[in-house]
Amino acid sequence: MLLSTLLSRYGITPALAEDPTIKAVTADSRHVSPDSLFVAIRGQHHDGAKFIPLAITAGATAIVTMHDNHSPPIGEHWEGERKAIIIRVHNPAHFLAQAAAWVAAPLPEHIIAVTGTNGKSSTVDFLRQLWQLRGKTAASLGTLGVITQADTPPMPAMTTPDAVALASMLSTLQRSHVTHVALEASSHGLHQHRLDGLPLAAAGFSNLTRDHLDYHETIEAYRDAKLRLFRDLLPPGNVAVINADMDPDTYNALTQTARQCGHILRDIGINATTLRLLEAQPTPQGHIIRVALHGEPLPDITLPFPGRFQVDNALMAAALCWEEDAEAPAVLALLSQLRSVPGRCERVADLSNGAAAYVDYAHTPDALEHVLLSLRPHTRGKLHVIFGAGGDRDSGKRPLMGQIAAHIADRITITDDNPRSEDPATIRAAILAACPHAQEIGDRWAAIEDGLKRLGPGDILLIAGKGHETGQVIGSTTHPFDDRALTRSLAEKVSL
Structure with a gap:
């Protein structure tokens, strides 16, 4: 991809004396190769700007770094006999995610992200299973690794990989003919803009309870990081699924965000209006559940695994699976065919x-x-x-x-x-x-x-x-x- 094309997509239209082809994007100077773009990100422990000389020496033809008030948006940097174009932006991490996705494209056509303190792994795994039962070539990506029926090379297990690794994984899945991907969106990943380049079709929010305060410091900051998925990343007009039984502060913030952003809101749980749980009766093997869809009771559904919380995860997966409401009963009927998730109850x-x-x-x-x-x-x-x-x-x-x-x-x-x-x-x-x-x-x-x-x-x-x-x-x-x-x-x- 030409550098001018990449910058234009980001909203920058500079007059470049040279317009190199960008073959790779990275924020790790050790991974720089000729004709690559290096993004200098300031993290908790390291400032990527310190590695700009190494990146240019390794062959980077363009550098993206933090904008300041003393330098022009576009410039040059020489390192010995090597020269690189310098682009200064206000949010290099956001740029990295966008550029990584554009360079790695095409990506799978249907990507759904799920956030929440608990339940992410089970929900994305259940969603993958439902898609497969409906004849889709699907994958789930997160803490349990990449799981798919497609023939793909091994990929690492990470709740939310860095933006470059994530784009690379998704591109690999697309080349393996995977069309539907469900992935976990951690608060760290959202706060660090790792998912900012993904074209999301829908998003889910399972719950919010105390976790990761060593990183976010307050529950309010933790909540706000997760809300980014709906406020900043999910396009208007797309489906947002939330658990109606979560804490009132998070539920109210989510519903308000969904309204302001023009999302199609679906909720699940005991207090839901879209997919209301009427009863969950434990059995030796799992549960028999009764649900109502938009107020209309449906036939009983047998879930073949224990754990009351897994009922919520299965319902969220179902609500993320159907695109039109007319498909919902058929999707819900498939819940009885789900298999339990490794290491989850x-x-x-x-x-x-x-x-x-x-x-x-x-x-x-x-x-x-x-x-x-x-x-x-x-x-x-x-x-x-x-x-x-x-x-x-x-x-x-x-x-x-x-x-x-x-x-x-x-x-x-x-x-x-x-x-x-x-x-x-x-x-x-x-x-x-x-x-x-x-x-x-x-x-x-x-x-x-x-x-x-x-x-x-x-x-x-x-x-x-x-x-x-x-x-x-x-x-x-x-x-x-x-x-x-x-x-x-x-x-x-x-x-x-």
Whole structure:
């Protein structure tokens, strides 16, 4: 793509003495190649402007950097015998996302983003499954990686990749004939403008509870980052799906934003008007739910997985799936064919005495509360839980999670999650302060083994915090660790 074309799309129409072809866009000077454009972004730890000389030496023919009041919008920069065109903009991160998408184009024709504290991974996975059941070639992208029935090369698992990686992933999917993509939109990704270049067809917002305050500092800033998806990224006239049962402040902000931006608003949940949940009856295998579409009751639907919160995620996926309301009943009828999502209230082991073990990714107070309350109706005996908390993350969550466990579970074991650079004992102590009757076993392997051995007939054990993860981060090292595989292996020995 010619540099003039790229700049024109962004709204800049300079008179360029030279008009180089841009073959790649990057914000990492180590990835600069000849005929590339380097975007200097100022982050939390590094200022990309310091790497401009390296980028030019490596072959960058154009540089985008932060606008200032002392330099012209367009200029030149020489590094030895190499010259690059300098473009100064007010928001380099926004420019990077737009340019990365344009250079990587074409992208899949139907892209939907889902944000929220909890439920993103399940919702995008359910949406992908629904599309596939309707005959679409689809993919989901996020914490669980890239999942698709198409033949694609391996791609990394990230909740929201950086803008260049995201554009590259989507371009790869398009070349593999994927037409429909559901992706997770994290608050970090939205705040850092990583999704700004995507042509979104719809967006969903599952819920908002305390998380990532180590980054956003306040719940208001956290909410505002997520609202960007609807305020700045979703085009007018497109579908916005929200959970009507979320906190009033977020719900009101979302509905107001949807009205102001001209979105087609759909809501789901007990208090919804579009897709109202009338009843969710737990069964040994999952739920039987009754819903009303625009006030009209529909036939009962069987969901083949436990977890009351998964009912909301499935309904949100359905509301994002249909394009015209006439399609809604057919889409909702497909919910009974959904499969559970790895590491999300996943039943991983059954013991010979009728006890069962579940693994869930719950690592926030709200998520832990929801999964425990969801498992309680399925429990004929006692409800056990094993969990910890991540290091180098919002420490205020720890006592809240302890309080929730003490209030709902019958037996609690506090163990290590991903302590990272923090002292694991200090993290455990913060949780134990709110649930002093809990047992403390720092070694997660030993905690799971002990938990399985203590299960009586009809008991349920929840192992929370890591879900699908296959590693445990201690210090700066990630050690192989898989809650799901370990629980299955230990359960076989315990059942002997």
